[in-house]
Amino acid sequence: MNGELSSLLVRDIGEQGLLKILQRFCPPEIIGDDAAVVSTESGQSLVVTTDVLVDGVHFSEITTSGEDAGWRAAAANLSDLAAMGATPLGITVGLGLPGEVAVSWVEQLYQGMTQCLQRYNNTPIVGGDIVRSPTTTIAICAFGQVNPLRTIRRTRAKVGDAIVVTGVHGASSAGLQLLLHPELGQNLSDSDRTALIHAHQRPQPRLDVLPILWEILDSHILLPVAGMDSSDGLADAVVQICRASGVGAVIERTQIPLPTQFNHWLTQEQALEYALYGGEDFELVLCLPTELAYAFVRQLGEGAAIVGKMIDRATVILRDQTEEYPDQILNLDRGFQHFSH
Amino acid sequence: MNGELSSLLVRDIGEQGLLKILQRFCPPEIIGDDAAVVSTESGQSLVVTTDVLVDGVHFSEITTSGEDAGWRAAAANLSDLAAMGATPLGITVGLGLPGEVAVSWVEQLYQGMTQCLQRYNNTPIVGGDIVRSPTTTIAICAFGQVNPLRTIRRTRAKVGDAIVVTGVHGASSAGLQLLLHPELGQNLSDSDRTALIHAHQRPQPRLDVLPILWEILDSHILLPVAGMDSSDGLADAVVQICRASGVGAVIERTQIPLPTQFNHWLTQEQALEYALYGGEDFELVLCLPTELAYAFVRQLGEGAAIVGKMIDRATVILRDQTEEYPDQILNLDRGFQHFSH
Numbered sequence: 001m002n003g004e005l006s007s008l009l010v011r012d013i014g015e016q017g018l019l020k021i022l023q024r025f026c027p028p029e030i031i032g033d034d035a036a037v038v039s040t041e042s043g044q045s046l047v048v049t050t051d052v053l054v055d056g057v058h059f060s061e062i063t064t065s066g067e068d069a070g071w072r073a074a075a076a077n078l079s080d081l082a083a084m085g086a087t088p089l090g091i092t093v094g095l096g097l098p099g100e101v102a103v104s105w106v107e108q109l110y111q112g113m114t115q116c117l118q119r120y121n122n123t124p125i126v127g128g129d130i131v132r133s134p135t136t137t138i139a140i141c142a143f144g145q146v147n148p149l150r151t152i153r154r155t156r157a158k159v160g161d162a163i164v165v166t167g168v169h170g171a172s173s174a175g176l177q178l179l180l181h182p183e184l185g186q187n188l189s190d191s192d193r194t195a196l197i198h199a200h201q202r203p204q205p206r207l208d209v210l211p212i213l214w215e216i217l218d219s220h221i222l223l224p225v226a227g228m229d230s231s232d233g234l235a236d237a238v239v240q241i242c243r244a245s246g247v248g249a250v251i252e253r254t255q256i257p258l259p260t261q262f263n264h265w266l267t268q269e270q271a272l273e274y275a276l277y278g279g280e281d282f283e284l285v286l287c288l289p290t291e292l293a294y295a296f297v298r299q300l301g302e303g304a305a306i307v308g309k310m311i312d313r314a315t316v317i318l319r320d321q322t323e324e325y326p327d328q329i330l331n332l333d334r335g336f337q338h339f340s341h
Numbered sequence: 342m343n344g345e346l347s348s349l350l351v352r353d354i355g356e357q358g359l360l361k362i363l364q365r366f367c368p369p370e371i372i373g374d375d376a377a378v379v380s381t382e383s384g385q386s387l388v389v390t391t392d393v394l395v396d397g398v399h400f401s402e403i404t405t406s407g408e409d410a411g412w413r414a415a416a417a418n419l420s421d422l423a424a425m426g427a428t429p430l431g432i433t434v435g436l437g438l439p440g441e442v443a444v445s446w447v448e449q450l451y452q453g454m455t456q457c458l459q460r461y462n463n464t465p466i467v468g469g470d471i472v473r474s475p476t477t478t479i480a481i482c483a484f485g486q487v488n489p490l491r492t493i494r495r496t497r498a499k500v501g502d503a504i505v506v507t508g509v510h511g512a513s514s515a516g517l518q519l520l521l522h523p524e525l526g527q528n529l530s531d532s533d534r535t536a537l538i539h540a541h542q543r544p545q546p547r548l549d550v551l552p553i554l555w556e557i558l559d560s561h562i563l564l565p566v567a568g569m570d571s572s573d574g575l576a577d578a579v580v581q582i583c584r585a586s587g588v589g590a591v592i593e594r595t596q597i598p599l600p601t602q603f604n605h606w607l608t609q610e611q612a613l614e615y616a617l618y619g620g621e622d623f624e625l626v627l628c629l630p631t632e633l634a635y636a637f638v639r640q641l642g643e644g645a646a647i648v649g650k651m652i653d654r655a656t657v658i659l660r661d662q663t664e665e666y667p668d669q670i671l672n673l674d675r676g677f678q679h680f681s682h
Binding site: 033034035040043047048049051052056057058080086089092095126127130131132133134135139141142151153154 | 381395399435472483
């Protein structure tokens with residue numbers, strides 16, 4: 001970024017000045033009409049999701065770099081598409097900005113978003129709106145396409161299904177705690193600390209697992225897949241799927257994949273707390289017949305695991321197969337009763 | 342709305358409580374997944390647009406009723422779709438809300454949005470996000486579909502095209518002035534005052550003109566249509582189309598259709614000021630070969646008019662065919678150099 005720009009504030013250059021800078025991040029053919037035109041493949045359904053992120057609630061303009069805020073905003077929306085089985089087509093970005101925001105922060109925000117978008121299907125930013133606001137606000141709408149027979153929904157879990165997670169849980173929220181409280185984790189190596197913080201700042205939407213899933217399901221074209229992402233925590237994801245599908249679940253404590261960095265730092269209880277309730281890991285939680293689940297987890301490799309199964313009861317039970325801990329009923333309220341996202 | 346609810350604040354019921362109320366405004370099948378699935382017709386292109394509206398900038402939570410704010414937010418986005426020639430498929434709604442906002446205001450916001458959406462193609466709200474924010478913020482993303490041969494773009498105007506407006510200009514901004522300064526327009530009748538205020542509070546996106554346009558263009562399937570909406574003023578629309586198409590324009594002062602209510606109230610100069618620079622009329626400004634333009638205006642009826650033509654020069658000239666006023670070069674800067682929408 002150029003040195004002269006770095007001291008400029010949004011109010012110095014106004015909407016038109018800012019647009020000129022940010023248009024560099026958009027495909028030229030979409031600029032300058034009332035709306036963007038996007039091609040979809042025939043036979044595919046459109047999938048749409050939206051997220052609003054607010055300074056001081058979901059990120060802090062002071063402590064979060066523009067790049068990290070941008071990456072995370074894009075990743076959260078791409079993860080919602082992945083959770084539906086959809087391939088991204090594009091996003092729109094609505095920005096509310098106070099005049100005192102540094103132009104360089106906004107430019108970095110777009111750099112972070114495009115870094116993430118380019119990595120995943122080269123997804124374009126196809127439109128946006130920039131307005132004055134007392135509060136920095138990022139409103140993203142992401143849209144993608146899915147083969148209607150391959151749409152992943154929360155409602156489709158069946159008793160007996162294995163519950164697959166596509167990766168480790170707890171790293172993102174542990175990374176956030178390390179950022180907020182640098183005095184924590186004194187016995188962590190520098191590289192372990194960095195890895196956990198990176199998991200928080202640069203979460204990876206799991207669009208990469210979809211082709212693997214379709215390959216596993218190749219000869220089961222009509223098999224409905226249940227699932228969602230674990231953006232609000234693994235516990236929340238399992239409870240949401242159970243509620244939507246009218247089933248229950250047993251989760252095996254010892255099967256939940258944890259970040260290796262936790263070994264040198266946290267007790268088993270603390271680690272489980274992060275993994276179940278931490279959120280923002282953006283892994284997928286999928287319900288599949290056991291045999292297919294095993295094949296899927298083998299293909300996914302490290303981090304992926306079968307963590308439990310769907311049962312014919314109205315509760316979600318956390319079980320310890322080593323019998324050290326008694327059965328515990330998972331409490332949804334810990335997972336997502338916050339007035340935010 | 343129920344009396345008990347009317348005294349509740351958002352913080353009293355939280356995100357989950359608010360979601361339960363607002364889900365009544367969404368089709369039940371879209372609730373509860375990470376994203377919404379929408380069917381598109383094959384052979385159609387997807388059109389996407391987004392708008393962010395901020396309390397104190399684009400509306401005032403104190404002086405704007407929730408219903409009016411909702412109607413206008415939906416109308417502005419549907420107008421962007423109309424300006425592309427697209428039929429709406431759905432919208433997503435992202436809301437940032439302070440805890441002190443009345444639940445009834447949010448409910449009315451959704452009522453206003455759905456009133457507008459139902460009137461135009463029964464467009465559904467297919468998704469959303471509700472988050473805590475210090476500033477009430479409404480982020481709408483609207484998407485629709487268009488026959489790729491029928492996409493209306495700003496870049497397609499040709500020298501000689503007639504400039505059609507689909508209705509009168511200036512009513513919305515005059516209505517806003519009457520709301521802000523009730524002492525204005527003492528010589529307006531009550532019904533005239535009400536009509537102008539209504540034009541501001543309940544603007545009509547011109548989706549209704551598209552079938553008429555397609556009928557007129559029926560035997561001209563490959564004719565590219567240039568145009569946009571006049572949300573930022575008639576002057577801005579003409580200048581934007583000229584810039585995008587690399588042409589100029591002559592606008593005839595006396596041909597600009599004005600609200601009849603202006604006759605008893607404003608001088609010709611004041612009326613023209615509102616019509617050219619007022620904005621938010623949400624009419625379409627379209628460029629067509631003269632013969633088709635005449636046929637189109639005849640079909641549209643009252644309010645529609647040919648206001649000028651495209652010329653082979655780099656300026657936009659305001660001309661008086663009665664020669665009372667000298668030629669005037671339209672100044673874009675008056676139209677839209679505000680840091681807002």
